[in-house]
Amino acid sequence: MAEIETFSIIDLHPTPADMAAVVLRGLEQRPRQLPAWLLYDQQGSLLFDEICKQPEYTLKRTELELLQKHANSFCAQIPANSLVLEFGAGSAEKVGPLLQALSNPAYIALDISARHLQEAGKRLQAKFASVPMQGICADYSRALELPLSAEWSQRLRLGFFPGSSLGNFEPAEASAFLMRLKQLLGPNGALLIGIDQPRPKAQLEAAYNDAAGFSAAFARNLLLRLQRDLNAEVDPWGFSYKAEWQSEQQRIAMALVSNGEQRLQLLGQEVIFKPGEILITEYSYKYSPKAFQSLAASAGWSSQQRHCDAADSYSLHLLV
Incomplete structure (x- = not known):
């Protein structure tokens, strides 16, 4: 019988002092903007789970269907005994098809x-x-040293970054983040x-401002x-709360808008x-x-593989 893990x-969560410094730097920007990871404390994570259930927000359902349909195709190129590193694991509901398709995987979930x-x-x-697993609570958007055992360090690495969370980065920051992942995953690593x-x-604005109000509560x-x-x-x-599609930048801007003069x-x-001044909570x-x-x-x-939904509105990319 396989050993039960x-x-x-x-x-490795940032300390309150580090969080306060991040907040004060963000409030000095124009427009004022705080990093998206601050949204995800326990309450924020639960609210985001509710957003994913709303009829306007189809991303999670679409992505899970793609993973269930194409996991075997993606994983056919991944060696046995690989280490799956999921960035922004959240409720860890999407990695299942990969763990089923891989041979003897290990898994690390990173989340804030x-x-x-x-x-x-x-x-x-x-x-x-029977799958060895480990969680790491950290701000994975920054440079990160993984505290791995010698055995896990020897495994080839498959990065898994679902949810279109790369969209929370400015394009230059997204490129820099992908470069860091290239170093973290190693010369033979892959990224899904x-x-x-x-x-x-x-359609986009409705997805980020659901009628039930969970998006507003999340912000x-x-x-x-x-x-x-x-304190x-x-x-x-x-x-x-306001969610607005900015076509020139090809992004949704989510913001809290001051109803009058406010003091923080x-x-x-x-x-x-x-009055009317905005605080950007995140871009997508x-x-x-x-x-x-x-x-x-x-x-x-x-790019090695790409699979999309029938409407070609969402896609999964396997990169090497």
Whole structure:
């Protein structure tokens, strides 16, 4: 009988002091903008799970269908005993088809929310009892040294970056991130990545501003988190939520808009929001297949496989 593994996490989450420094730097920008990873504390992660269930937000369902349909094709090019590194694992619901298709894999889930990661990892470990697993709570958007055992360090690496999360980076930052992944995954590594593509404006804006209001609650939770974790003084309900397609940049801009003059106080510093001033909570860039492959090539990757949905609105790319 195969040995039953247990799931544990290594917590490398930024300290409150580091978080506060990130927040203050973001509030100095124009427009003011905070990094997207701050959205994903335990409450934010739960709200995002609800967003993924909404009828307007089809990305998760589409991606899971593609993975179930094409996992064997993707994994046919991946050697046995490989280590799967999932960046932004969230609820860890998408990696299952890969773990089923691979021969004797090991798995590392990286995510910024420790509690959410622990719960998701335990569920996944129960489903794949014989697969060695490890969670790492960290800001994976920055340079990262993986605390791997000698045995795991010898495995070839398959990076898995679903959810079109690359779109949260500015294009130059996305290229730099892909370069870092190239170093992290090694000369024989591969990367399976999900990319959302441009679609009609109304469809995109609805996906990021669902009728049930989970997208708005997700954005507002960012300010609630500043209150909870950093003792910030701010009125989260003094802001409205807006999701807008910006065609020139090929991105959705998600923002909290000040309903009147607002004051945010953090570590003795005061930031004043004028009426109508925005706080960008995240961007989501959309890439055509040609634009993404060009971006990947600029970071030293080449495309081996691409599979898309019937509407060619979302695609999975296997890069080497």
